Amino acid sequence: xxxxxxxxxxxxxxxxxxxxxxxxxxxxxxxxxxxxxxxxxxxxxxxxxxxxxxxxxxxxxxxxxxxxxxxxxxxxxxxxxxxxxxxxxxxxxxxxxxxxxxxxxxxxxxxxxxxxxxxxxxxxxxxxxxxxxxxxxxxxxxxxxxxxxxxxxx
Amino acid sequence: xxxxxxxxxxxxxxxxxxxxxxxxxxxxxxxxxxxxxxxxxxxxxxxxxxxxxxxxxxxxxxxxxxxxxxxxxxxxxxxxxxxxxxxxxxxxxxxxxxxxxxxxxxxxxxxxxxxxxxxxxxxxxxxxxxxxxxxxxxxxxxxxxxxxxxxxxxxxxxxxxxxxxxxxxxxxxxxxxxxxxxxxxxx
Numbered sequence: 001x002x003x004x005x006x007x008x009x010x011x012x013x014x015x016x017x018x019x020x021x022x023x024x025x026x027x028x029x030x031x032x033x034x035x036x037x038x039x040x041x042x043x044x045x046x047x048x049x050x051x052x053x054x055x056x057x058x059x060x061x062x063x064x065x066x067x068x069x070x071x072x073x074x075x076x077x078x079x080x081x082x083x084x085x086x087x088x089x090x091x092x093x094x095x096x097x098x099x100x101x102x103x104x105x106x107x108x109x110x111x112x113x114x115x116x117x118x119x120x121x122x123x124x125x126x127x128x129x130x131x132x133x134x135x136x137x138x139x140x141x142x143x144x145x146x147x148x149x150x151x152x153x154x
Numbered sequence: 155x156x157x158x159x160x161x162x163x164x165x166x167x168x169x170x171x172x173x174x175x176x177x178x179x180x181x182x183x184x185x186x187x188x189x190x191x192x193x194x195x196x197x198x199x200x201x202x203x204x205x206x207x208x209x210x211x212x213x214x215x216x217x218x219x220x221x222x223x224x225x226x227x228x229x230x231x232x233x234x235x236x237x238x239x240x241x242x243x244x245x246x247x248x249x250x251x252x253x254x255x256x257x258x259x260x261x262x263x264x265x266x267x268x269x270x271x272x273x274x275x276x277x278x279x280x281x282x283x284x285x286x287x288x289x290x291x292x293x294x295x296x297x298x299x300x301x302x303x304x305x306x307x308x309x310x311x312x313x314x315x316x317x318x319x320x321x322x323x324x325x326x327x328x329x330x331x332x333x334x335x336x337x338x339x340x341x
Contacts, residue, residue: 047195047302060267061302064293089300091198124163 026063028070037073040082041066045096053096195302197319204234204308204316205298209288212265214274220262220288226314231340232260233333234308235284236296238268239276241304247323251283254329259337263287266296266304309333311340 028034038055044065046057054062054069065086072082086094098104137145184190199205204225211219225232235251237244251261263284265273270289277284290296299308302321309318318336320328 050193061293061297064297068297089198089297090302091196091300093195 026066026070028074030074033073034070036079037066037070040069040073040079043083043096044069044086045094047090047094194321195300197300197308197316199300199308199316200319202316203314204310205295207288207295207298209264209290209295212270212273212287212289214270215277215282215287217263217282217284217287220264220286224262224286225310228310228312228314230260231309231311231317231337232262232285234262234264234310236264236266236290236299236301236304236306238266238304239272240268243323244276244305245280247305247325248280248283250324250326250329252281254333255283260285264295265289265291266301267291267293309336309340 028037041055042053044054046052046054046059046062046065048059048061049057052062054065068086069082072085077085083095092099092101092104098107100108181190204222206222208221208223209219211217220234225234233254254261261283263286265287268289268291273289288295299306305323307320307324308316311317317340318332320332324333
């Protein structure tokens with residue numbers, strides 16, 4: 001049973017490989033490092049096909065960049081240092097998660113703006129929909145009301 | 155609610171729609187004129203000096219090799235052109251490079267991921283526009299430059315600063331509109 005589970009676990013770990021790094025010769029011998037390299041690669045855009053990460057792409061340049069990522073990881077670079085290495089060469093475009101700066105402020109701010117705008121609209125609409133508070137009765141009106149109630153009771 | 159703020163509230167969606175329309179129009183116009191390219195990867199090197207590198211020569215061509223030291227303290231602006239014999243757009247841009255060479259503009263070539271024999275045959279067949287030629291068979295120098303396809307051309311001023319990068323072939327239009335203006339400006 002344990003063997004079966006182990007085999008299944010191994011299989012689960014191997015399936016994504018078929019999609020991404022095509023040849024075993026590309027992989028790092030240390031599974032932990034290979035895992036890190038793959039995580040890093042998923043954050044980097046393939047500049048040729050543009051809607052895929054370099055881990056998913058078959059383009060030559062993506063293969064070269066995968067190679068560089070593994071080289072840097074094997075050399076002991078931190079994840080941030082590896083990403084910086086590629087970012088320094090290809091700019092913000094290569095990052096699948098765009099950094100927050102003046103140019104991308106609208107992009108990152110949009111969900112907050114949309115949500116906040118919606119909330120404000122809901123609040124305003126609710127306030128308008130609610131009936132206005134009745135004006136309290138003047139002493140004369142109160143006296144008349146009391147008289148009327150007295151009449152009705154008799 | 156006061157009248158003015160109520161009017162503002164009614165105008166806000168209209169204002170938003172108008173701003174969106176203006177933005178969309180600007181994008182479409184940019185797509186038409188080439189000023190806006192959503193697939194273009196802007197070069198981080200513009201305004202900076204090229205990265206350090208040293209490439210071997212293409213031996214049979216007899217041309218001197220290329221290193222970053224050759225791109226400092228220049229007599230005038232130079233073009234650095236990444237190309238390959240297997241690249242079809244490179245054939246399209248070649249006549250423009252030859253024209254620039256005839257007019258005395260120095261072009262330094264970097265032969266990207268190519269076989270020496272194939273590169274040599276390309277130059278024999280189409281002519282040699284290069285004053286220097288380095289071979290980047292592994293493509294690592296190209297990655298240091300942020301190259302993401304061939305051909306790619308960089309304009310370097312006499313101080314060795316990269317002023318312009320063109321990804322794709324230098325068509326006659328690009329030559330007339332962009333390269334000529336740069337040559338005049340940085341002459």
